[in-house]
């Protein structure tokens with residue numbers, strides 16, 4: 001079996017994972033967190049440089065028989081993508097391994113298909129930066145809808161930062177929302193299969209309500225928006241499976257709402273384990289394997305990054 005090392009560094013997480021055939025031998029990560037601020041690119045890059053050798057050596061477990069190194073080449077923060085690409089190039093030279101650059105968003109999607117029984121799903125990719133409804137249609141992944149401003153995770157983190165919840169705020173908002181009882185009427189922005197969160201972010205700053213109720217109302221409102229666009233994409237494409245990916249998909253309330261919608265229309269709902277929802281290197285190794293088997297490798301000299309590549313450009 002070909003042993004593949006995956007390296008993830010698009011944003012807050014630096015990760016490394018080892019894949020042997022269909023089996024992950026390791027999946028190690030260290031994510032930037034902060035009490036006061038959000039993802040400042042230079043601060044996140046400093047974090048990755050600090051943890052890089054530890055994460056890589058834990059993932060490699062002393063092995064040197066690495067035949068392929070896959071790294072996240074796009075999309076993401078230029079500051080942090082460069083660190084993963086540099087590590088991949090250095091290790092490729094050291095191990096005499098082949099290099100594969102992969103798109104992080106497609107990695108989220110493909111790992112979901114590997115870890116569940118999903119075959120041809122509509123995919124809700126709800127992460128920090130990205131909020132997209134994607135499906136494979138006529139030969140490529142196409143984006144049916146997306147956020148018109150910020151990603152849903154960034155929206156939650158921005159709101160949380162203003163309330164002193166630190167970064168990342170999503171899990172803390174989920175915990176507070178469980179104690180909320182009152183549904184506050186909030187702006188709901190769905191345009192076709194697109195969403196937007198900016199107006200809502202401005203509105204909640206003006207509220208003078210208990211934080212638990214605001215968190216509860218925020219979740220109910222933004223997740224209803226996401227479920228609505230997923231249902232529209234299912235109806236439009238005629239597909240009958242929904243697959244979740246991205247860190248926000250760890251949220252149990254979002255999972256429950258998606259599951260209810262699927263049940264109501266006779267569709268199958270899929271969600272992989274949290275370890276594969278948040279940014280992780282296992283998914284980079286897995287897409288690296290798929291890509292390598294198609295013969296798509298890059299030379300060390302060509303192994304660059306593409307911070308702005310879109311899912312539908314691949």
Ligand code: AMP
Nearest residue numbers: 127128153168170171246247248251279
């Ligand atoms: P990713 O970029 O895919 O790793 O996702 C990171 C984003 O997921 C951050 O914005 C987090 O706040 C968000 N997140 C993580 N866990 C949860 C949760 N349980 N509920 C809502 N958002 C979450």
Ligand code: MG
Nearest residue numbers: 127246278279
């Ligand atoms: Mg991601």
